[in-house]
Amino acid sequence: xxxSHPLLPVRLFCIGLExxxxxxxxxxxxxxxxxxxxxxxxxxxxxQTGFTLIELLVxxxxxxxxxxxxxxxxxxxxxxxxxxxxxxxxxxIGMMAASYAGENNNRIPCYIDWGAYFGNPPGLVxxxxxxxxxxxxxxxxxxxxxxxxxxxxxxxxxxDGNPLPRHPMxxxxxxxxxxxxADDCLSQFGSRLGxxxxxxxxxxxxxxxxxxxxxxxxxxxxxxxxxFAENGYNPTSGPQPRNAGGAASLFADxxxxxxxxxxMDQATRRRYFLPDP
Numbered sequence: 218x219x220x221s222h223p224l225l226p227v228r229l230f231c232i233g234l235e236x237x238x239x240x241x242x243x244x245x246x247x248x249x250x251x252x253x254x255x256x257x258x259x260x261x262x263x264x265q266t267g268f269t270l271i272e273l274l275v276x277x278x279x280x281x282x283x284x285x286x287x288x289x290x291x292x293x294x295x296x297x298x299x300x301x302x303x304x305x306x307x308x309x310i311g312m313m314a315a316s317y318a319g320e321n322n323n324r325i326p327c328y329i330d331w332g333a334y335f336g337n338p339p340g341l342v343x344x345x346x347x348x349x350x351x352x353x354x355x356x357x358x359x360x361x362x363x364x365x366x367x368x369x370x371x372x373x374x375x376x377d378g379n380p381l382p383r384h385p386m387x388x389x390x391x392x393x394x395x396x397x398x399a400d401d402c403l404s405q406f407g408s409r410l411g412x413x414x415x416x417x418x419x420x421x422x423x424x425x426x427x428x429x430x431x432x433x434x435x436x437x438x439x440x441x442x443x444x445f446a447e448n449g450y451n452p453t454s455g456p457q458p459r460n461a462g463g464a465a466s467l468f469a470d471x472x473x474x475x476x477x478x479x480x481m482d483q484a485t486r487r488r489y490f491l492p493d494p
Contacts, residue, residue, distance in 0.1 A: 296375070296461065297461060299374040299375045299460075300375060300460045300461040300465070300475075302374040303373050303374055303375050303428065303460050303465045304460070304465055304473050304475075305370075306369070306370040306371070306372070306373070306374070306389075307389065307426065307465055307466075307467045307473045308467075308471075308473050309370040310348065310370055310371065310389065310426060310467060311467050311471035311472075311473065312471070313348040313349075313351065313352050314326070314348060314425075314467075314471070315471050316351070316352075317347070317348060317351045318411075318414055321410050321411065322408070322410065322413070323413055323414050323415060324406075324408065324410045324411035324412060324413050324414070325396055325411045325412050325414060325425065325469070326344045326347040326348060326396070326410070326411045327344065327396055327397060327398055327399045327401075327402045327409070327410075327411045327412065328343060328344045328391040328392075328393050328396045328397065328398060328439050329341075329342070329343040329344070329398050329399070329439065330342040330343070330398065330399035330409060331398055331399070331400065332399060332400060332409075342399075343386060343391075343438070343439075344391040344396065344426075344439075345367055345371050345386055345387045345389075345391070345438065346367070346386075349367050349368055349371070352368070354367070354368050366385050367385070367386070367387055371386075371387035371388070371389060372387060372388050373388035373389060373428055373459070373460075373465075375428070375459045375460050376388050376459070384437045384438055386437075386438035387437070387438050388428065388429065388437050388438075389426050389427065389428060389429060389437075389438075389465075389467075390426065390427060390428075390429025390430075390437055390438060390439050390440035390455070390456070391425065391426050391438065391439045391440070392423075392424050392425050392426065392427070392439075392440055392442040392490060393439050393440065393441055393442060393443075394441070394442030394443045394446070394490055394491050394492065395412070395417065395423050395424065395425050395442060395469065395490070395491075395492055396411070396412050396425055397412070414469065417469045417492065418492075418493045419493065420468065420469030420470040421468055421469070421470040421472065422468070422488060422489060423468060423469040423489065423490075423492070424442070424456075424466045424467070424468055424469075424476070424489050424490055425467055425468065425469050426466070426467040427440065427456045427464045427465060427466035427467065427476070427478075428456065428457050428458075428459055428460055428464045428465045428466075429454075429455065429456060429457060430451075430452070430453055430454050430455060430457050440454075440455050440456060440490075441454075441455065442490035442491060443490075443491060445478075445486060445490055446483070446486040446487045446489075446490045446491045447483070447486075449481075449483070449486065450478050450479045450480075450481070455478075456476070456478040456490075457478070458476075458477065458478050458479045460475055461475065462475070462477065463475030463476050463477050463478070464476050464478045466489075476489065
C-alpha cells in the first residue's frame with residue numbers, strides 16, 4: 218500500500234503561511250478579499266448615499282444668491298412693462314380726444330363742468346367721462362363708487378399695488394391751465410364744449426394730461442398747471458414722476474412723452490404747463 222510523504226503536511230502549512238504573509242504585505246487581512254466579494258453579494262450590507270449637511274447648505278446659499286440677483290431684475294422689468302402700458306393708455310386717451318375734437322368743432326373737452334354738477338338734475342361732467350361716453354362707454358356710476366367707472370385706459374398701471382384707494386375719475390390729471398372749466402371756456406371761447414385746438418399755440422409743447430398725485434380725493438384727476446409752473450414739484454399734488462422716473466404726459470398734438478417734473482426748472486414748467494401769453 219502506497220503512503221504519502223511524511224513531510225507533505227509541513228510543506229502545505231508552509232505554502233499557506235507564505236500566502237497569508239503575502240496578503241499582509243499587500244495591506245489586506247487574510248480572507249478579506251473573499252469577505253468583500255461576499256459582502257457585495259449580500260443586499261443587506263449595501264448602503265445608500267445622500268447629501269451631506271455641508272452640501273445642502275452650499276445648495277441653499279447658491280439658490281439665495283441667484284434669487285437676490287433675479288428679484289431686482291424681475292422687479293425692474295415689471296416696472297418697465299407698467300410704464301409702457303401707461304404710455305399706451307395715454308395714447309388711447311389722445312386718440313379719443315383727437316376724434317372728439319374732429320366731431321365737435323375742433324374742441325378738446327374742458328376738465329370739468331361745475332354748472333352741470335350743481336344743475337338740476339345734478340350731473341358730474343368732466344374730461345374723462347366726456348371722452349369715455351363719446352367712445353361708447355356708459356359711465357353709469359357715481360364718482361364716489363369704489364369700483365372703476367371708466368375704461369381701463371384712464372387708470373395708470375404704475376399705481377397698481379398702491380395701498381391708497383383709487384380715484385374713480387382716473388389717475389391722469391387734466392391740466393386745468395390749458396383746458397379750463399366749462400364756465401371759463403364759455404367766457405373765453407363762446408362755448409362750453411371745450412377749448413379750440415387752434416387756440417393752443419405750440420400744441421406739441423403743451424401738456425393737457427399727465428400722471429398725477431394719488432394721495433387725495435381730488436388730487437389725481439386734474440392738476441393745477443399754474444400752481445405747478447410757479448411752485449415746482451410737490452409729491453402730494455400735481456404731476457408725479459412715477460413712470461420710470463418721469464411723469465407720462467399727453468400733449469395737445471396727441472403725442473406722449475415722459476417729463477422729469479421733479480427736476481424741471483421754472484422756465485420749462487411754464488413752457489409746458491401754461492398757455493402762451
